[in-house]
Amino acid sequence: MYRRKISEEASARADATMFVTVIFVAAYSIIAMTTNPFYTGTSVGDMAPDLEGSVWDGESWSVYKLEDRINTDWEPGLPGTWIMVEFMDTNCGHCQQAAQDNFPPAQDYWFGSSSPAPAEINVEFLAVSIKLDNPGWKYGKPEIQEFRSQYSHEFNYMDGQDNVFRDIWEVQGTPSYFLIAPNGIVKYSSPEGGSYENVWAAMDDLIPSGGQ
Amino acid sequence: MAISADTQLLFHWIPILLGLTLMSPWGESLGRSISAKWPSMETKRGRTIGGMLLAMFGGFTVSAHTYWIHNKAKEIGSGDFCAGGGIWDCSSVIGNDEWNTMPFVDIPWGLAGMLAFCVFLWLTISISKGLAETWVSAYIRYGLALGGAGILIVMYLIYAEIEIGKLCQYCSTAHVSHLIATYGFFSLSKMHGTSEWGVGMMDDARAARKERRKTRGYIAPTIKDDSEE
Numbered sequence: 001m002y003r004r005k006i007s008e009e010a011s012a013r014a015d016a017t018m019f020v021t022v023i024f025v026a027a028y029s030i031i032a033m034t035t036n037p038f039y040t041g042t043s044v045g046d047m048a049p050d051l052e053g054s055v056w057d058g059e060s061w062s063v064y065k066l067e068d069r070i071n072t073d074w075e076p077g078l079p080g081t082w083i084m085v086e087f088m089d090t091n092c093g094h095c096q097q098a099a100q101d102n103f104p105p106a107q108d109y110w111f112g113s114s115s116p117a118p119a120e121i122n123v124e125f126l127a128v129s130i131k132l133d134n135p136g137w138k139y140g141k142p143e144i145q146e147f148r149s150q151y152s153h154e155f156n157y158m159d160g161q162d163n164v165f166r167d168i169w170e171v172q173g174t175p176s177y178f179l180i181a182p183n184g185i186v187k188y189s190s191p192e193g194g195s196y197e198n199v200w201a202a203m204d205d206l207i208p209s210g211g212q
Numbered sequence: 213m214a215i216s217a218d219t220q221l222l223f224h225w226i227p228i229l230l231g232l233t234l235m236s237p238w239g240e241s242l243g244r245s246i247s248a249k250w251p252s253m254e255t256k257r258g259r260t261i262g263g264m265l266l267a268m269f270g271g272f273t274v275s276a277h278t279y280w281i282h283n284k285a286k287e288i289g290s291g292d293f294c295a296g297g298g299i300w301d302c303s304s305v306i307g308n309d310e311w312n313t314m315p316f317v318d319i320p321w322g323l324a325g326m327l328a329f330c331v332f333l334w335l336t337i338s339i340s341k342g343l344a345e346t347w348v349s350a351y352i353r354y355g356l357a358l359g360g361a362g363i364l365i366v367m368y369l370i371y372a373e374i375e376i377g378k379l380c381q382y383c384s385t386a387h388v389s390h391l392i393a394t395y396g397f398f399s400l401s402k403m404h405g406t407s408e409w410g411v412g413m414m415d416d417a418r419a420a421r422k423e424r425r426k427t428r429g430y431i432a433p434t435i436k437d438d439s440e441e
Contacts, residue, residue: 011341012337012338012341012342012345013334013338013341013342015337015338015341016333016334016335016337016338016341017334019333019337020330020333020334020337023269023272023330023333024326024327024330027272027273027276027326028276028326030276030280031276031279031280031283034280034284035280035283035284035286035287036283036287037282037283037284037285037286037287038286038287039286040309047286
């Protein structure tokens, strides 16, 4: 007669594995189904990291806090502010090119009376001046002020030349663009790329227009 | 009616305190009263293992709750899930991005706690079901090592709470549970190899075999005897 072999060792550990797996999967599933966390980061879908410093608005330097413009309870249809953040270096050729070619028409489009955004939606640009520190390049608040007026920009320029926010936002090169929804979630990140050709295309598509 | 965060915490304390009582000298009478259902509760070894399992289960559930609070705080951008204002304010600790994840691996402490208590539970359940096996002493050592490493982590987290200036009642509950579990492994290591470990072991083994016979649906194959034909 054949006799089935029973392994006591395997039985003890299999029972333990089954119990532990069941309670872990059950607990993890409940947490996954009842929460939807946003982690701070600069990838699309993340909560934008903090951005705080002094900004030049064309007349004076004042304190700017990104957090003050964020409403974490915001949902589409509610009033809010979309913010396009550009990390740039006043000496970088590509930044100067973008400042000359892209920003004047963009600010006319978004800030003017013909802005496609509905009345309750506000659109802001924020340029953060960082320091790539190539030899011979000049930095400082006067350079930021001069850069802004040179291209007739109408938005705030933040002094980020201590590079604290360059590191927090993990900016690898300039110019880098991020589009932040009113609830603080990153909707477009140029370092990450994505399905949009550039930040302007992302803004056109993601910011609701008055007709909607 | 919403239950306050401190009241919710009591649900985690119930198994922990029950486990601690079972492991303490007062656990003897409690063990006797439930020994009809669980015969191993008659022995000190059985009460220690039972108490450890309860304390670890409480530690697991409070860790899961902490992880839930962490995620919820990330979802809505604030963390009014715990009593605030006083020194006991878990929102300020779990919601603190500088301290609320494990260094290097970057996973939330609640999830780390869930995983740690799962390992503890796995070791303890394995020991409870294989009391006479050769690997039991090794498993007790693993439990002790994990407990010791965990105590260092608990100390690090207490340091974090001091830095933040607030105490997290949920985290502290998990810490207490961890200490009880570590003490449990220490007690088992003292018992293992002594006569205390063997008390009632045959009864346990018999009960386990009986239980297995009762629940399994295995039908042993038989071979016809040639002589019968």
